[in-house]
Amino acid sequence: KQEVTQIPAALSVPEGENLVLNCSFTDSAIYNLQWFRQDPGKGLTSLLLIQSSQREQTSGRLNASLDKSSGRSTLYIAASQPGDSATYLCAVRQRATGANNLFFGTGTRLTVIP
């Protein structure tokens, strides 16, 4: 069964720092990987979707990379702001199970200190 792990579980940084969130997955046979943001008590907001044939995707201050063969993805956040404080989840779409569902990690809770 696909296992998705996110490290660290929690992270606090001062405003303005660049930071990296890590995601690893055990089965590299994936269609794509998606990064989400979740604010307390809220649903998920999609940030970036990387297809398996792609190496990275960028949106504003966010950059996500994918190394499918090693089962890793990173989310890079540049010049962090207090408004970036949230839980960040990664999820993969796995080939073996018919690709109908996303397998999620448990998330990294980010706090950006003003």
Next chain:
Amino acid sequence: GAGVSQTPSNKVTEKGKYVELRCDPISGHTALYWYRQSLGQGPEFLIYFQGTGAADDSGLPNDRFFAVRPEGSVSTLKIQRTERGDSAVYLCASSSAGGPYNEQFFGPGTRLTVL
């Protein structure tokens, strides 16, 4: 242009009761997904609809859980004889089509508390 909506936002019920949770997908989206998120965990897949039919219900934990989508738009997740362990946030997502390459868009969730 509205996103995925879910009602109610919060539901408190007593053990043994029946509950229904509603999801309105983005207009025109044919694929609809239900997930369950327990405290401190990532969401876990429950069921996937393509149009009116449940194409994959392998994530439903037991036969107390059932979902329908009779007209291929709104979906209802039904839980019979609720148990305290059913307490979680139930998330709905939709995508423009089925298949593995389409982005899923999530609703705000329904927080279910079983007393």
